[in-house]
Amino acid sequence: xxxxxxxxxxxxxxxxxxxxxxxxxxxxxxxxxxxxxxxxxxxxxxxxxxxxxxxxxxxxxxxxxxxxxxxxxxxxxxxxxxxxxxxxxxxxxxxxxxxxxxxxxxxxxxxxxxxxxxxxxxxxxxxxxxxxxxxxxxxxxxxxxxxxxxxxxxxxxxxxxxxxxxxxxxxxxxxxxxxxxxxxxxxxxxxxxxxxxxxxxxxxxxxxxxxxxxxxxxxxxxxxxxxxxxxxxxxxxxxxxxxxxxxxxxxxxxxxxxxxxxxxxxxxxxxxxxxxxxxxxxxxxxxxxxxxxxxxxxxxxxxxxxxxxxxxxxxxxxxxxxxxxxxxxxxxxxxxxxxxxxxxxxxxxxxxxxxxxxxxxxxxxxxxxxxxxxxxxxxxxxxxxxxxxxxxxxxxxxxxxxxxxxxxxxxxxxxxxxxxxxxxxxxxxxxxxxxxxxxxxxxxxxx
Numbered sequence: 001x002x003x004x005x006x007x008x009x010x011x012x013x014x015x016x017x018x019x020x021x022x023x024x025x026x027x028x029x030x031x032x033x034x035x036x037x038x039x040x041x042x043x044x045x046x047x048x049x050x051x052x053x054x055x056x057x058x059x060x061x062x063x064x065x066x067x068x069x070x071x072x073x074x075x076x077x078x079x080x081x082x083x084x085x086x087x088x089x090x091x092x093x094x095x096x097x098x099x100x101x102x103x104x105x106x107x108x109x110x111x112x113x114x115x116x117x118x119x120x121x122x123x124x125x126x127x128x129x130x131x132x133x134x135x136x137x138x139x140x141x142x143x144x145x146x147x148x149x150x151x152x153x154x155x156x157x158x159x160x161x162x163x164x165x166x167x168x169x170x171x172x173x174x175x176x177x178x179x180x181x182x183x184x185x186x187x188x189x190x191x192x193x194x195x196x197x198x199x200x201x202x203x204x205x206x207x208x209x210x211x212x213x214x215x216x217x218x219x220x221x222x223x224x225x226x227x228x229x230x231x232x233x234x235x236x237x238x239x240x241x242x243x244x245x246x247x248x249x250x251x252x253x254x255x256x257x258x259x260x261x262x263x264x265x266x267x268x269x270x271x272x273x274x275x276x277x278x279x280x281x282x283x284x285x286x287x288x289x290x291x292x293x294x295x296x297x298x299x300x301x302x303x304x305x306x307x308x309x310x311x312x313x314x315x316x317x318x319x320x321x322x323x324x325x326x327x328x329x330x331x332x333x334x335x336x337x338x339x340x341x342x343x344x345x346x347x348x349x350x351x352x353x354x355x356x357x358x359x360x361x362x363x364x365x366x367x368x369x370x371x372x373x374x375x376x377x378x379x380x381x382x383x384x385x386x387x388x389x390x391x392x393x394x395x396x397x398x399x400x401x402x403x404x405x406x407x408x409x410x411x412x413x414x415x416x417x418x419x420x421x422x423x424x425x426x427x428x429x430x431x432x433x434x435x436x437x438x439x440x441x442x443x444x445x446x447x
């Protein structure tokens with residue numbers, strides 16, 4: 001048997017996800033993600049100047065994986081397969097994919113549309129062919145069949161990538177949750193996962209981000225209930241209502257727009273990243289948000305806010321970027337009065353998100369909240385459910401697919417250790433069949 005796995009990013013860390021899988025003489029790269037805290041730090045240091053983002057600079061500052069360690073495999077790469085459209089999985093495609101110009105970039109329709117929109121917005125030409133497939137679709141990559149098994153997450157068209165080989169199936173599922181009641185799209189394709197387990201999974205590279213949380217992850221239905229209690233049931237007459245959430249979370253955005261109708265408020269989206277993901281949703285026929293006003297360019301946000309203020313903020317619900325407290329985001333600029341739009345005593349700001357666990361995010365968010373509180377704003381933080389599986393879901397996932405080997409990804413070392421302890425209860429041996437890789441290491445699997 002000749003199967004090797006080379007860890008490039010996301011092993012022992014959160015973000016920068018990228019792994020190369022070599023089967024005989026063919027290599028498939030799974031994901032090309034950004035390390036968002038490092039990327040934000042790098043771009044913020046430009047102090048608003050226009051800079052040309054280059055692959056070597058992103059690698060130097062640790063904002064994306066150093067794929068120089070793939071030089072001995074470079075000519076064997078037959079495809080770049082992306083699991084879903086979050087930036088920590090897809091954000092480095094414009095910068096790293098050209099290193100493999102003959103390898104197509106393949107993903108689900110929504111993700112490919114997001115990549116196209118990003119390339120257009122950044123005026124980047126990608127030499128690679130872009131191939132979009134429907135959820136649960138199968139595509140030939142070199143001589144191997146690659147299946148995109150539908151799974152639920154906090155973004156549409158997320159897949160567990162299943163590579164069919166003569167040695168067994170190789171599963172790559174870096175982000176997922178098991179939500180049987182999603183608000184957008186279908187529940188996970190349990191039948192395909194169980195079929196893979198029945199036919200034989202050699203190795204599963206698994207999401208381990210929330211291995212420090214017991215039990216099951218809440219459904220998106222629970223997030224809808226929380227938002228309804230705050231937006232619909234909490235009096236907000238005469239007040240501005242601002243919601244910030246993950247721009248990629250189409251189900252959450254749909255919930256917010258649905259609830260705004262019950263509040264008799266018109267929805268306005270403010271922010272470039274919101275526009276990019278909404279455009280991808282429209283192009284892939286997931287959602288159209290046809291009754292939403294969208295302002296994507298920073299120069300037009302201020303004038304839009306002044307228009308809304310003249311008409312009466314009680315007539316609108318604003319959804320904007322800034323849930324992590326990013327200084328250049330719309331919400332941070334509102335809090336700093338950059339636009340000349342004054343928040344008033346008792347206005348509502350809802351954070352339908354969690355704080356991504358990195359010091360830069362925690363510090364920026366604390367600074368933003370202090371500014372908002374200083375203006376007398378009423379904050380509603382943590383109105384959110386995770387898009388990642390918790391420990392009980394991980395246990396259920398492994399029992400379904402029954403892999404011979406398990407490789408945790410997408411978590412810090414202490415949390416990865418908790419994942420391996422859970423796997424031990426299923427018979428996996430730490431270091432032998434539950435294997436913790438570090439970035440740069442290569443694992444050769446043996447039957």
